[in-house]
Each structure stands twice: as C-alpha cells, then as structure tokens.
Amino acid sequence: MSSAVQTGRFNVYWLLVAPALLLVLVLYAAPILNVLLLSFADPKPGLGNYYKIVESDTVSRLIFTTIRLCLITTIASVTLGYIVAYAMLHAFSTMRQRMMSILLISFWISVLVRSFAWLMLLGHNGLLNNALMAGGIIAEPLPIMRNEFGVLIGMTEYMIPYAILPLLANMQGIDLRVTSASRSLGASNVQTFFRVFLPLTRPGIVAASLLVFISSLGFYVTPAILGGGKVQMIAEYISVQLLVTVRWGTAAMLATLMLVSVLVLMYVLNRFMRLSTVFGGGPR
Amino acid sequence: MTPSRLRRVTNVAAWTILLVLIVPSLVAFPVSITSKTYLSLPWEGVSLQHFHNLFSSTEWLSSFGQSFVIAACSSAVATFFGTLAAIGLWRMTGRFTEAIRAFLLLPLMVPPIISAMAFYRWWVPLGLIDSYLGLILAHTILAIPMVVITVSAALANFDLKLEQASRSLGAPLPTTIRRVILPVIRPGILAGAVFAFILSWDEIVVALFISKFDVFTLPRRLWNGMRENTDPTVAAAAVLLICITLVALIAHTLLTRRKAEDAA
Numbered sequence: 097m098s099s100a101v102q103t104g105r106f107n108v109y110w111l112l113v114a115p116a117l118l119l120v121l122v123l124y125a126a127p128i129l130n131v132l133l134l135s136f137a138d139p140k141p142g143l144g145n146y147y148k149i150v151e152s153d154t155v156s157r158l159i160f161t162t163i164r165l166c167l168i169t170t171i172a173s174v175t176l177g178y179i180v181a182y183a184m185l186h187a188f189s190t191m192r193q194r195m196m197s198i199l200l201i202s203f204w205i206s207v208l209v210r211s212f213a214w215l216m217l218l219g220h221n222g223l224l225n226n227a228l229m230a231g232g233i234i235a236e237p238l239p240i241m242r243n244e245f246g247v248l249i250g251m252t253e254y255m256i257p258y259a260i261l262p263l264l265a266n267m268q269g270i271d272l273r274v275t276s277a278s279r280s281l282g283a284s285n286v287q288t289f290f291r292v293f294l295p296l297t298r299p300g301i302v303a304a305s306l307l308v309f310i311s312s313l314g315f316y317v318t319p320a321i322l323g324g325g326k327v328q329m330i331a332e333y334i335s336v337q338l339l340v341t342v343r344w345g346t347a348a349m350l351a352t353l354m355l356v357s358v359l360v361l362m363y364v365l366n367r368f369m370r371l372s373t374v375f376g377g378g379p380r
Numbered sequence: 381m382t383p384s385r386l387r388r389v390t391n392v393a394a395w396t397i398l399l400v401l402i403v404p405s406l407v408a409f410p411v412s413i414t415s416k417t418y419l420s421l422p423w424e425g426v427s428l429q430h431f432h433n434l435f436s437s438t439e440w441l442s443s444f445g446q447s448f449v450i451a452a453c454s455s456a457v458a459t460f461f462g463t464l465a466a467i468g469l470w471r472m473t474g475r476f477t478e479a480i481r482a483f484l485l486l487p488l489m490v491p492p493i494i495s496a497m498a499f500y501r502w503w504v505p506l507g508l509i510d511s512y513l514g515l516i517l518a519h520t521i522l523a524i525p526m527v528v529i530t531v532s533a534a535l536a537n538f539d540l541k542l543e544q545a546s547r548s549l550g551a552p553l554p555t556t557i558r559r560v561i562l563p564v565i566r567p568g569i570l571a572g573a574v575f576a577f578i579l580s581w582d583e584i585v586v587a588l589f590i591s592k593f594d595v596f597t598l599p600r601r602l603w604n605g606m607r608e609n610t611d612p613t614v615a616a617a618a619v620l621l622i623c624i625t626l627v628a629l630i631a632h633t634l635l636t637r638r639k640a641e642d643a644a
Contacts, residue, residue, distance in 0.1 A: 109468040207584075210404070
C-alpha cells in the first residue's frame with residue numbers, strides 16, 4: 097500500500113472515489129441512459145415518441161397540467177416560505193433554532209404520511225367533513241380532496257421548507273444596516289421593505305423558485321393519493337404506462353423531457369446559489 | 381404600521397405556516413387510538429386495538445422487519461462508499477473533481493420516478509426484481525449523495541495539517557484515514573448514516589417499481605392500505621413510520637450537538 101502512496105497523491109485518492117463512482121456509473125447512470133435511449137427506440141426507431149407532444153391531446157394536456165400545477169405550487173410555497181424566512185431572520189437565536197427544528201422534522205417526515213394526513217383531515221370521510229356534517233353545517237361532504245385543489249394543498253405544504261432554506265441563506269447574507277439607513281433617511285417600513293429589502297432578496301427568490309419548481313416536476317405520491325385518479329401529472333402517467341399498459345416509448349420520452357428540464361434548471365440554479373448551500377440544508 | 385406591530389404580524393403568520401407543516405402529519409397519532417373502526421378522533425374512547433391489529437398481523441410485521449433490514453443494510457453500504465468518496469474528493473485536485481462530485485450527487489437530483497423506471501428496466505435482466513439485494517442496491521445508490529454531502533461538510537472543518545502531519549510521519553494512507561481522519565469526522569459520518577437510513581426507511585417510489593410479492597416494505601404496505609381501505613390500522617402504521625424517523629432525527633440532533641460542544 098505504501099508504494100501506492102509514493103506513486104503520487106492523485107492516484108491514491110482516486111482509489112477512494114472509484115468504488116462509489118463505479119457503483120453509480122454502472123447501476124445508476126447506465127440504466128438512466130438506457131431509459132433515455134429507449135425514447136428513441138421503442139416501439140420503433142425514430143422521433144415518433146416526441147411527435148406525440150404535439151400530436152397527442154393526452155400527452156400535451158398532461159405536460160400542460162404538470163407545468164401549471166408546478167407553477168402554482170412554486171408561487172404559493174415561495175410566498176409562504178418568504179414570510180417564514182423573514183420571521184426567522186428577525187427572530188432571536190433560540191426562537192430561530194426552534195423554527196429550524198420544525199423545518200428539519202417536516203423535511204424528513206415521509207411524503208406518504210403527509211399525504212395520508214391530508215386525506216384523513218380533509219378527505220371525503222375525513223375529520224373535517226365528518227365534524228361539519230355531524231354539526232349539521234353541511235349536508236354533503238365538501239370536495240376538498242381527490243381533485244386539483246387537494247393536490248395543490250399537499251404539494252405546497254411539502255415544498256415550503258424547500259423554499260425557506262435558500263431564501264433564509266440569501267437573507268442572512270444581507271447587511272441589515274441598509275434597512276436601518278433607509279428608515280433613518282425617512283422611508284416608512286413598507287417603503288423600506290419594498291424598495292430596499294425585497295430587491296436585495298431577489299437572488300434568493302429566484303433560487304427558491306427554481307428549486308421548488310424542479311422538485312415539483314417529479315411529484316408522484318402526492319398527486320396519486322390526493323388527486324384520486326382525477327389529476328394526472330407526468331410522473332403518475334409514466335407509472336401507468338409502465339406498470340399497466342407496458343408502453344415504454346412514451347414513458348421514456350416523458351422521462352427524458354423531465355430529466356432534461358430538471359438538469360437545465362439545476363444548472364441555472366447553480367449559477368444563482370451554490371447547490372451545496374441548498375442541499376446542505378441551510379447555511380452552515 | 382409600527383415596526384413592532386409589523387414584526388408581530390409576520391411572526392404570527394410564520395408560526396401558523398410552520399404549524400401547518402407539522403400538525404397535520406401528527407393527526408395520525410390521535411386517529412390511531414380511536415375506539416371506532418373508521419377514521420375518527422378518539423372523542424368517545426381510547427383503544428389500542430389498531431396497534432394490536434398492527435402487531436398481530438404477520439403481513440405488517442414482516443413489512444416492518446423487511447424495511448428495517450433494507451434500511452440498515454443500505455445505510456451501512458452507502459455510508460462506507462460515500463465516506464470513502466467524500467475523503468477522496470476532499471483531497472483531490474484537478475479539473476474533474478467538481479464534475480465527479482456533481483455526478484455522485486445525481487441520484488439526489490433526478491426525480492424519483494425516473495430513478496424508479498431506470499432501476500426497473502435494468503434490474504429485470506439482472507434478476508434483481510423483487511429481491512432484497514435489488515432494493516438494497518437501489519437504496520444504497522440513492523443514499524450515497526446524502527453521505528457524500530454530510531461527510532464533505534464535516535471535512536470542510538477538518539484541519540488539513542493533521543492529515544499532512546500523519547502522512548509525513550510515515551503513516552500510510554489507510555492508517556491515516558482510520559486513526560486521524562475518521563475519528564474527527566465521525567459525527568458527520570453518523571449523520572450521513574442516519575439520513576441514509578431514513579431515506580431508505582421512507583422510500584416508496586422505487587419500491588413500488590422493483591418489488592412485488594416477496595419484498596414488501598412498510599411504505600409499500602402503507603401505500604396499498606391507504607388506497608384500498610382507510611381503517612385506523614393504517615394510521616397506526618403511519619405512527620410507527622413517523623416514530624422511527626423521529627428517533628433517527630433525535631439521534632442526529634444529539635450527535636451534532638455534541639459536535640458543536642467539542643468544537644467550542
């Protein structure tokens with residue numbers, strides 16, 4: 097082993113990276129590439145699958161629905177996340193730590209459990225509807241879940257922590273003396289916020305929006321459970337194509353489309369904020 | 381508006397949002413102890429019958445055991461490979477280092493549904509579908525980025541001079557890693573292992589694609605349960621899932637707290 101050390105630092109450290117690299121290369125990158133290639137090869141070679149984007153009503157509607165739901169989710173969760181990040185920025189450190197641990201916990205509670213929780217609370221036979229009907233306030237259960245609105249509630253709630261972390265990282269980099277300066281020069285609080293603070297947080301807003309949008313594109317569990325089969329996004333359609341109708345071509349095409357969008361947006365995001373800050377779970 | 385009133389309004393709004401992030405998920409707790417056989421709050425009596433159902437069902441118990449084995453194995457393997465890779469990347473210089481790091485983080489960035497279809501297609505010819513090995517391998521790969529991130533964060537605070545001193549005193553690299561680097565970054569490694577465990581423990585999308593009958597993890601059974609019938613046994617299972625995650629997170633918090641105290 098010591099002879100390997102003497103041949104040069106570079107080689108030795110490569111040995112440490114190699115096993116993980118090989119594992120990811122052979123058992124991850126290769127299968128992904130395989131799926132991407134399939135979109136040009138199944139059922140017959142060519143761009144046939146890609147023509148479906150414009151030719152097939154189902155596919156184009158699917159893509160449109162996915163983008164629309166992701167955009168609404170992005171706007172809602174970045175707006176709500178901004179409020180929390182703003183409060184966290186101005187909170188005392190013990191309070192901020194408490195808020196941070198709530199974020200951490202919600203970050204790690206399974207998406208399955210969270211979707212199920214919404215179903216128990218707001219579903220057709222859920223606690224809210226049962227209580228309202230028992231109280232004689234409504235005669236029919238309110239249709240909150242098993243539709244687009246239900247999916248949006250679930251997606252937004254899931255995505256809020258993803259919005260908060262980049263926003264907070266950005267806000268913590270702002271020199272708060274500029275807002276004091278603005279106020280001492282006679283600007284009101286509202287003016288100070290909209291003309292001084294908000295523009296300074298623009299990189300954070302862009303990064304948070306990109307991160308939320310990217311992560312929402314692949315949503316599978318939430319729409320499947322809260323949409324009740326009525327709201328189809330790309331991920332669920334892919335699973336039906338593979339597990340029920342066994343048509344790999346269309347599914348592979350949609351996967352390629354999704355993956356390319358995700359990677360391109362990820363590249364853009366990386367220019368706004370180092371990804372390690374985002375994935376590291378806050379600025380540490 | 382005065383600053384203090386503005387501050388108060390945003391504080392109330394922020395706490396409301398934070399509570400919405402966490403309280404709904406906890407609704408499984410009261411529902412799991414209802415005395416009724418349908419989803420309800422335990423107004424008219426508390427009963428442990430649903431937990432009794434859960435723990436006397438061989439199906440739920442076997443899923444629980446399977447999930448545990450798969451999460452423990454994939455966490456161990458991912459921690460081993462991920463830690464080595466993070467140490468290597470930390471000391472490597474060159475044009476490709478950042479590209480390799482980004483490549484190793486790929487499983488975290490790719491939407492789970494795409495990972496699931498890729499594994500599915502690749503596992504069929506390898507005969508790995510519906511096997512422990514197949515799911516452990518898939519979860520290991522998904523968890524490697526977690527470990528690389530946490531260990532890299534721990535290494536960022538590591539004093540390079542320690543490593544150089546060890547090497548210049550003649551210790552070969554394996555000894556340096558085992559005796560000098562690993563003890564210092566242990567909290568980071570353990571955190572990575574915890575995250576890798578939770579990731580596998582909760583994972584549903586890949587499990588839906590590459591397991592069928594023989595391997596049926598807890599999230600998988602939960603998924604079926606909540607789509608077929610909504611009886612409170614499913615809520616009891618959800619409670620179990622949350623509790624294990626919380627235990628792992630508390631372990632992680634204690635570990636990082638100790639790290640902070642050591643640094644102080």
